[in-house]
Amino acid sequence: MEKLLKGLKKFQDEVYPEHKDRFEALAQSQDPDVLFITCSDSRIDPNLITQSEPGELFICRNAGNIVPPHSHETGGMTASIEYAVSVLKVRHIIICGHSSCGAMKAAMNPLSVKRLPHVKVWLDHCRAAKEAVQQKHDHLTDEHLDEVTKQNIILQMNHLKTHPAVFSKLHTSEIQVHGWMYDIKTGNVEMYDDKQTRFITV
Amino acid sequence: MEKLLKGLKKFQDEVYPEHKDRFEALAQSQDPDVLFITCSDSRIDPNLITQSEPGELFICRNAGNIVPPHSHETGGMTASIEYAVSVLKVRHIIICGHSSCGAMKAAMNPLSVKRLPHVKVWLDHCRAAKEAVQQKHDHLTDEHLDEVTKQNIILQMNHLKTHPAVFSKLHTSEIQVHGWMYDIKTGNVEMYDDKQTRFITV
């Protein structure tokens, strides 16, 4: 915690002054073009990997970069997506998964989270991704982690398309949905190609 | 979107090489000490304002930096908090609100979101903060935005303490909960002081 407080002081003394103009310009409101949905994982910094500045990315983060399918029940993702699309009118939504994801590992090994009732239920939103890979290979081992993670990105893109604001703006081409797979070790990002129905390196 | 892709390329070509060692060291797992909960607002970059590096902050973000009170129902926040506390064993949880928050403005003016069913229900988790300020002053105007935002941070800290893992670790002093109010325009951060029951400037 002390390190954080020192960092905060450093930000105020050294970094903020450089960005003073931008921050003052942004003081009253935001106008981002992109909704960026990614995992809570501490190794991911969306602004760093896209070299974007404050004001550019509206960011939602949870364990597993999960978008629950739309339902009458309101949750943080459902509300934040509605806000981003209908109020901020973002034109792009990126769902960004990543290598070595603890949530995906847990989804592949439900027993490992049997004492974590909410993690277990939350990861049920990834179950279809795991089962798709398992059914294709007739078994599932740690080596399938990346494949499950990619399948999960596709699944969450499906889920996203059940949200009314997204479904209707896709129909009129006012919005685009993207799937990214970020490799922490190498910094590479593979992107989902709708036509080839597979991930390709940029 | 093109700007983002260029930024990504720049990250890979120019930034990643500098951090290569750190990213490779982090490739297999994470071990953050802090769970950082903040708003999805595009103007907030937690890693920037705390000058922290990848691997230090487990970050949850949603519209309004809301932590729903614990319930049998699982949501992204409930699951991510359980994961951070019970699996990653973070020792600090920071709830960081901010100036000029669109979610707080909407919570103060429910009519403005009447056509956004999920935003409206989600912001019901802030209702008590708004009503507390309103009841104190017998009315509510735009000038109370900061006061409502601060009251909301306190409210979400209350909510956090209903989550089993947090409640029990508070009892044994294994975890600490912090409330931050970040001013976008000036870079200042006020922190909630439990003993004085008010926010103080660091």
Added chain:
Amino acid sequence: MEKLLKGLKKFQDEVYPEHKDRFEALAQSQDPDVLFITCSDSRIDPNLITQSEPGELFICRNAGNIVPPHSHETGGMTASIEYAVSVLKVRHIIICGHSSCGAMKAAMNPLSVKRLPHVKVWLDHCRAAKEAVQQKHDHLTDEHLDEVTKQNIILQMNHLKTHPAVFSKLHTSEIQVHGWMYDIKTGNVEMYDDKQTRFITV
């Protein structure tokens, strides 16, 4: 009711004897190949329009031929789909909407069901279809009924793909999802063509 009881007697006296062998063969179990999801509307008889016999179609019917997106909450559709796919191992799922659908009319005119709390909430599962058509034309009139109905079939197909058993079997091509639009007046059926992304007459 008397007409029904007479019909039942007629069935037992005149129709059952003809089908006796088939019914006796089916007495112990069923093995349908198709899950047929359609509206409760009294004018639709799935066995009649497909000229299929008892034992061929596992049939789910509700107002609006709606498939709620998958969630942790269990409902009749979610359970029946799971049963059909995982226990009966059907290889085709048909979602069949129809002309002059009262549910679609109500979805287009929410005010007409404001005193019917459950109908109103249930039809929220069609909202995206209505909004897609409305957004495309910038307005919505009774003449868009067929377009909304078709869009709803596509939407429910999307919803269907969020159900784990369906998602994973689609990945391995063990199952196919079909969208039908049935015209009560003429008996015609248009089918959704995935490649052309539109309905075509058979």
Added chain:
Amino acid sequence: MEKLLKGLKKFQDEVYPEHKDRFEALAQSQDPDVLFITCSDSRIDPNLITQSEPGELFICRNAGNIVPPHSHETGGMTASIEYAVSVLKVRHIIICGHSSCGAMKAAMNPLSVKRLPHVKVWLDHCRAAKEAVQQKHDHLTDEHLDEVTKQNIILQMNHLKTHPAVFSKLHTSEIQVHGWMYDIKTGNVEMYDDKQTRFITV
């Protein structure tokens, strides 16, 4: 699937022409007198066993002919019942269970569906029927299948009476609720007699 498409063509070429007048008369709206709730089982054809024509039965079907008790939560059955009673003003509701029901078998053997999370939860709506029979006999074997199925019909009739529109129209005798037990093998139907509190053969 090919068989179905052929059947559809046969319907259009040979069957529809005979019914052309009826279908054209029904093209704009429906006015059924009966809400018929039955199992999704492929061996049941409500129109066949009641020899009724298109337009006579508003039909809801799910695995186990289940009517969840009324609650604030909206599901397909709750909404469809509300629609049938309040909009279509049906005067009769028939809950039709049947012999050799896979859902009832699963309700009696919960272990058989332990890998089917939604089926398991859905069948919890039948648990009381199973427990009533089990408690009466102090044990439960496959031989009790018909008894559980009948008890389930009575239970679902109880559930039905918790739905506001049904409860209030029963109070004014504007609606009647019926319980049918259909035997697939013989075509017989036993009906529940409220006064004798048992099923009797018609």
Added chain:
Amino acid sequence: MEKLLKGLKKFQDEVYPEHKDRFEALAQSQDPDVLFITCSDSRIDPNLITQSEPGELFICRNAGNIVPPHSHETGGMTASIEYAVSVLKVRHIIICGHSSCGAMKAAMNPLSVKRLPHVKVWLDHCRAAKEAVQQKHDHLTDEHLDEVTKQNIILQMNHLKTHPAVFSKLHTSEIQVHGWMYDIKTGNVEMYDDKQTRFITV
């Protein structure tokens, strides 16, 4: 509050000594025969009106003496009923409504609670009672308060019978359900007579 503390002291000094033996005998466990469900109304004292002693009545109280129909969702009533019937094995359940009930008045005038979101939703569990009376008379005035209250008692008895433990024990006659209407002003109690389907004075 001071009055309460004085009363507590009086209880300890003057009343407890008289009951010392009974309280000591009850110190380890309870074995009540009756589950008594009544309104939270401050004017009702179940032990007073039945002249029963500590240990005789397991008491559940909420605004409106409401028993939500059984569902997968767990609430206080659902759990407490399950506990009373399955653990304590009570043999009688009394649902006791009362004259001048604020909850019933609110159920009859939903507008009066439009700013009380939870009261409004909770009273939806009484809606059917109100609608039954309204439909019978074609209108509803304050004079129907007692009639709605009685109808509500019947409705909650219906709801009670959807709870598995109650349904199955009713089937084996191990439990009895009673409906009481208590008049605060006169101390009279009318009881529901199942055969006459109306309330009769004891």
Added chain:
Amino acid sequence: MEKLLKGLKKFQDEVYPEHKDRFEALAQSQDPDVLFITCSDSRIDPNLITQSEPGELFICRNAGNIVPPHSHETGGMTASIEYAVSVLKVRHIIICGHSSCGAMKAAMNPLSVKRLPHVKVWLDHCRAAKEAVQQKHDHLTDEHLDEVTKQNIILQMNHLKTHPAVFSKLHTSEIQVHGWMYDIKTGNVEMYDDKQTRFITV
């Protein structure tokens, strides 16, 4: 049951006449100052232990004197609290736990209620109390029953503070929340002291 009916007659013949004036004065409405939340346990009589009269305590009772944290979902406690605070404008809320509580015992031994699905889920609202005590001592035995019960009272007080009406009235000091621990055997009551953060004997 007969004993109860005799008690009721005795109340009407002997007790009511003494209180006639009070009951007639209360016939039209109530105006309690205190919301008293306690366990359904048959050994607790709130009016007896506080020597209070009809009209003084608005009483909510359920197994375990539990107050679920506030959520969008409405339950009996949520609605009754809203009614007591916003309509009746009570100025004190007492949460009263007690010695030898069956619900607390069950919360400490979840296996004992594994066949009671709703009791199990309901007691999940006490889980944090149990885990706090368990974590402090590194184990949990029957001897910790009182400690868990007290911790549960504190937990439910936390939950209570997430309810909007309570949170905002605490902010303006219009309401006070109290925690009581009642010992059935001795009649003693310990009260929670906010400043000392422990229970003290009155």
